[in-house]
Amino acid sequence: xxxxxxxxxxxxxxxxxxxxxxxxxxxxxxxxxxxxxxxxxxxxxxxxxxxxxxxxxxxxxxxxxxxxxxxxxxxxxxxxxxxxxxxxxxxxxxxxxxxxxxxxxxxxxxxxxxxxxxxxxxxxxxxxxxxxxxxxxxxxxxxxxxxxxxxxxxxxxxxxxxxxxxxxxxxxxxxxxxxxxxxxxxxxxxxxxxxxxxxxxxxxxxxxxxxxxxxxxxxxxxxxxxxxxxxxxxxxxxxxxxxxxxxxxxxxxxxxxxxxxxxxxxxxxxxxxxxxxxxxxxxxxxxxxxxxxxxxxxxxxxxxxxxxxxxxxxxxxxxxxxxxxxxxxxxxxxxxxxxxxxxxxxxxxxxxxxxxxxxxxxxxxxxxxxxxxxxxxxxxxxxxxxxxxxxxxxxxxxxxxxxxxxxxxxxxxxxxxxxxxxxxxxxxx
Numbered sequence: 001x002x003x004x005x006x007x008x009x010x011x012x013x014x015x016x017x018x019x020x021x022x023x024x025x026x027x028x029x030x031x032x033x034x035x036x037x038x039x040x041x042x043x044x045x046x047x048x049x050x051x052x053x054x055x056x057x058x059x060x061x062x063x064x065x066x067x068x069x070x071x072x073x074x075x076x077x078x079x080x081x082x083x084x085x086x087x088x089x090x091x092x093x094x095x096x097x098x099x100x101x102x103x104x105x106x107x108x109x110x111x112x113x114x115x116x117x118x119x120x121x122x123x124x125x126x127x128x129x130x131x132x133x134x135x136x137x138x139x140x141x142x143x144x145x146x147x148x149x150x151x152x153x154x155x156x157x158x159x160x161x162x163x164x165x166x167x168x169x170x171x172x173x174x175x176x177x178x179x180x181x182x183x184x185x186x187x188x189x190x191x192x193x194x195x196x197x198x199x200x201x202x203x204x205x206x207x208x209x210x211x212x213x214x215x216x217x218x219x220x221x222x223x224x225x226x227x228x229x230x231x232x233x234x235x236x237x238x239x240x241x242x243x244x245x246x247x248x249x250x251x252x253x254x255x256x257x258x259x260x261x262x263x264x265x266x267x268x269x270x271x272x273x274x275x276x277x278x279x280x281x282x283x284x285x286x287x288x289x290x291x292x293x294x295x296x297x298x299x300x301x302x303x304x305x306x307x308x309x310x311x312x313x314x315x316x317x318x319x320x321x322x323x324x325x326x327x328x329x330x331x332x333x334x335x336x337x338x339x340x341x342x343x344x345x346x347x348x349x350x351x352x353x354x355x356x357x358x359x360x361x362x363x364x365x366x367x368x369x370x371x372x373x374x375x376x377x378x379x380x381x382x383x384x385x386x387x388x389x390x391x392x393x394x395x396x397x398x399x400x401x402x403x404x405x406x407x408x409x410x411x412x413x414x415x416x417x418x419x420x421x422x423x424x425x426x427x428x429x
Contacts, residue, residue, distance in 0.1 A: 092158045
């Protein structure tokens with residue numbers, strides 16, 4: 001009898017058993033990992049070329065237009081992706097309902113793109129410097145509309161990312177080839193957003209054809225469904241704004257209270273740490289649909305899974321943090337050059353931030369949101385954002401860029417502590 005029990009335990013923990021049990025999570029992770037690598041490679045290949053042929057002024061104008069459009073992209077997304085993934089993950093076997101969710105999310109996005117376009121145009125016409133370059137700003141805004149039509153999030157919800165991964169690879173390849181062939185000087189500046197939108201349009205079109213081929217039928221959504229999803233996404237939107245505020249406030253305060261060199265050292269170190277942190281975020285994105293489905297099927301099983309996942313995140317992000325901590329000097333020399341060695345203490349401090357942000361994203365995205373604690377999450381993040389601004393201001397005055405690194409690490413510790421305490425109180429962990 002004991003041998004039978006032992007055999008059953010071995011079967012449960014065997015690699016083959018684990019692969020079968022979490023196959024969708026593993027497949028999603030590999031697809032998301034590939035998509036992120038392709039995005040990085042596309043930027044890495046085209047960035048040096050565009051900087052050279054567009055020259056400083058041309059590339060600066062393009063960056064300004066893309067940056068401004070980026071703020072409106074946050075508005076058009078509004079948190080619809082996360083809510084859409086949740087709903088589709090739960091209803092993915094019901095193709096009619098999933099099709100309705102798809103149409104509702106895209107309808108809501110288009111509505112917000114239209115509202116955003118009115119604000120965007122008013123802003124351009126009231127600002128002479130922006131109005132003078134209206135065509136390039138307008139073309140960058142069109143890219144937001146194209147992105148709103150991309151049902152990438154839907155494939156995350158149904159946990160079938162392999163097909164859209166190949167579409168993404170193809171579009172990035174087409175984009176890079178087009179840039180090298182078409183863009184030869186600053187006179188071709190407008191071709192960059194145009195070609196980017198065309199390449200992304202191919203992904204959106206291909207994705208919709210795959211959705212229809214799979215039997216999902218989007219139907220024209222009723223306005224009340226759009227209003228409902230806007231209400232459901234509001235807290236997610238506020239949460240994302242607070243996270244963006246946390247991310248941007250350190251650099252902004254550093255720029256106001258110190259000089260460009262301090263900002264440069266801090267921003268370079270933070271960018272590399274954020275890139276490494278992407279590998280932790282991908283794991284959470286891959287598991288998000290699975291967790292939402294699991295919660296609807298069994299609260300007890302979901303609790304057991306989430307406890308294991310938190311422990312896994314601690315080990316995984318902890319390992320990456322150790323690499324950053326002890327390999328900081330080598331990483332700086334290879335990626336940034338010796339001129340950036342003053343950023344060494346920032347790297348070492350942010351290695352702890354990397355560990356903490358891995359836990360924070362798991363507790364917030366994988367537990368608080370699926371468990372229905374969205375309002376509580378928003379409160380914790382907004383309180384932490386205010387505290388972060390105060391701490392950063394005080395520490396930057398005394399310790400410049402090192403103070404900024406210490407401040408965001410303290411803030412992240414506070415967020416993790418508050419989230420963990422709340423979830424313990426709710427008997428989730």
